Amino acid sequence: MRVRVCVSGWWAESDRAIIRAVTAIIQASKVSRVYRSGGEEVSAVRDVDLDVADGAFVALMGASGSGKSTLLHLMAGLDVPTSGTIRVEGEDLATMNDAVRTLFRRRRIGVVFQSFNLLPTLTAAENVSVPLMIDGVRDGEASERATEALRLVDLSPRAHHRPDAMSGGEQQRVAIARALVQNPALILADEPTGNLDSHHASEIWELLRRLADQQNRTIVAVTHEAHGASFADRVVVMRDGQIAGEIIPQVAGGDSEVAEKYQAINKIP
Numbered sequence: 001m002r003v004r005v006c007v008s009g010w011w012a013e014s015d016r017a018i019i020r021a022v023t024a025i026i027q028a029s030k031v032s033r034v035y036r037s038g039g040e041e042v043s044a045v046r047d048v049d050l051d052v053a054d055g056a057f058v059a060l061m062g063a064s065g066s067g068k069s070t071l072l073h074l075m076a077g078l079d080v081p082t083s084g085t086i087r088v089e090g091e092d093l094a095t096m097n098d099a100v101r102t103l104f105r106r107r108r109i110g111v112v113f114q115s116f117n118l119l120p121t122l123t124a125a126e127n128v129s130v131p132l133m134i135d136g137v138r139d140g141e142a143s144e145r146a147t148e149a150l151r152l153v154d155l156s157p158r159a160h161h162r163p164d165a166m167s168g169g170e171q172q173r174v175a176i177a178r179a180l181v182q183n184p185a186l187i188l189a190d191e192p193t194g195n196l197d198s199h200h201a202s203e204i205w206e207l208l209r210r211l212a213d214q215q216n217r218t219i220v221a222v223t224h225e226a227h228g229a230s231f232a233d234r235v236v237v238m239r240d241g242q243i244a245g246e247i248i249p250q251v252a253g254g255d256s257e258v259a260e261k262y263q264a265i266n267k268i269p
Helices: 068-076 098-108 124-134 139-152 168-180 198-215 255-266
Strands: 003-006 009-012 024-037 040-053 057-061 083-088 109-112 186-190 218-223 234-239 242-247
Touching: 024 068, 024 218, 040 068, 040 218, 040 242, 057 068, 057 198, 068 083, 068 109, 068 186, 068 218, 098 109, 109 168, 124 139, 124 168, 139 168, 168 186, 168 198, 186 198, 198 218, 234 255, 242 255
Parallel strands: 009 242, 057 218, 057 234, 109 186, 186 218
Antiparallel strands: 003 009, 024 040, 024 083, 234 242
């Protein structure tokens, strides 16, 4: 393995990074997002350039307020940049009106949040089917696709259970299956293990890694945890709304490696 240090952070070369396809699913160019609060401007994201290759698993890592969740929301079309462009599959999200952007997100982007956002009166399979129902997919097809999505997250035996009968880890798997059910180009996860204990959190990161490897899913996940970030192909470290550096993890679950390089990028003593 060859490792080199650059002024913005640490870089490493690995076989896993080299074999990834070069086609960019996400292309962010000079992206900024400024909010106005109490007559003052707050720059949540500043001049960010970032490409995410087809089939890559990228973690956005940083402290609270670093801009990582804002950047993810811009990628999802949940917000639009103040300046710059974000393209997903070549489509500029900011040029779409709200209705078109919502439809594009529903069909091409799966979003997973820290809160599971499951409907308590529906079973796991019914929760997974919701995006399909909204999209007018017939009941039989929706049921088949929900069943397959639950199989992909190893939750077939729990298909007919409601959320209150499932653990937090199982509920997050249902949320991931719901994000997968439309066969989107991109999965975006915002602190997906924030409400889970360490054991269930590890299971979710292992699942995301497997989906990237076996299903060729493009995944971008926000986290502040070195353990979770270590499962990604690339860790993009954010600080003060900008990209401070990148890490290429060598071992999935290699907490100390990612933590050490994260500290070096941020010059934490």
